């Protein structure tokens with residue numbers, strides 16, 4: 001018998017080997033390309049376009065070994081922005097996403113894909129403009145009117161099913177504007193975060209101790225940060241997020257903690273939750289500037305426009321008092337600002353001028369931008 005069967009076995013063996021080789025090749029090339037998923041998102045093409053084909057085209061374009069080698073060493077992070085479907089949140093997300101797209105493929109960037117985590121429980125009108133995942137709102141009454149409690153809950157839900165390939169996540173907010181390509185500021189061990197002067201766990205030791213008991217360590221172990229901006233390994237965030245959620249709700253239900261932490265309660269909750277898991281952050285001052293207090297963009301990576309910028313026509317800051325010239329995101333709670341906002345008068349810091357110019361550039365180039373929408 002042996003003689004007749006041998007050629008058939010050989011053919012079968014070769015076929016199997018060939019099939020395995022192909023499968024492995026496809027898997028390897030997908031793996032190598034995965035961090036560059038963003039390259040074929042949002043090029044105005046449908047998300048149903050064949051990613052392998054587009055990846056292949058891009059490979060041909062970039063086919064100089066050096067370029068590919070450099071790409072491999074990168075530690076990409078997935079940019080994740082929690083947002084609601086309010087007009088206020090929507091226009092800020094559009095501006096933010098615009099600037100992300102401008103910088104993600106520039107030299108020095110380790111920005112991977114982008115997800116807007118929409119925690120309003122239903123799709124809105126930006127689903128085709130910004131890559132978005134819809135998650136559920138907190139059950140009615142649970143947020144007690146404090147809408148940002150939705151942030152931890154949004155991350156918990158998103159991480160449960162998210163299919164992104166980057167090893168790291170950047171948690172960001174809609175009022176962040178990238179001003180240059182952002183590298184991965186985290187280390188292999190330590191996530192990167194921004195220190196906020198108003199987060200002071202040591203000053204509120206009595207309250208903090210309710211959630212971070214003595215046996216867990218000194219209060220000074222708690223970083224003076226919030227969840228955003230942070231670049232963190234997905235595996236680390238998966239540990240912290242459920243605790244962050246739990247601590248937020250417990251703090252909100254504790255009248256003393258609620259009163260002490262006020263509008264930054266969910267930031268304290270993140271800081272405490274990460275300390276509970278023994279995860280310290282490396283503080284990166286260069287993460288962002290906050291006009292009008294920081295005067296120059298310099299070598300920093302983002303502008304966070306959370307504070308109002310009010311000035312006299314002589315360029316004097318009138319913080320807290322409506323200025324003759326102003327840019328304040330809260331002027332546009334009900335709908336988007338118009339295109340072409342007036343630039344500040346002479347004497348206003350470069351950071352503020354850059355902010356308004358960048359908002360203008362985004363609104364000029366985003367299709368169908370409409371004031372008040």
Ligand SMILES: *[C@@H]1O[C@H](CO)[C@@H](O)[C@H](O)[C@H]1NC(C)=O
Nearest residue numbers: 134135136156157158160161
């Ligand atoms: C995750 O996916 C499962 C299965 O499709 C689904 O039942 C669950 O609701 C999803 N979770 C979230 C938070 O979307």
Ligand SMILES: *[C@@H]1O[C@H](CO)[C@@H](O)[C@H](O)[C@H]1NC(C)=O
Nearest residue numbers: 210211212242243246247250
């Ligand atoms: C949730 O937080 C409370 C208050 O800090 C704590 O007592 C409880 O053990 C936590 N539960 C979980 C599941 O982490």
Ligand SMILES: *[C@@H]1O[C@H](CO)[C@@H](O)[C@H](O)[C@H]1NC(C)=O
Nearest residue numbers: 339340341342343344360364
């Ligand atoms: C923007 O507004 C300025 C006046 O503030 C005007 O001179 C300029 O032409 C406008 N640009 C566009 C593109 O509308």
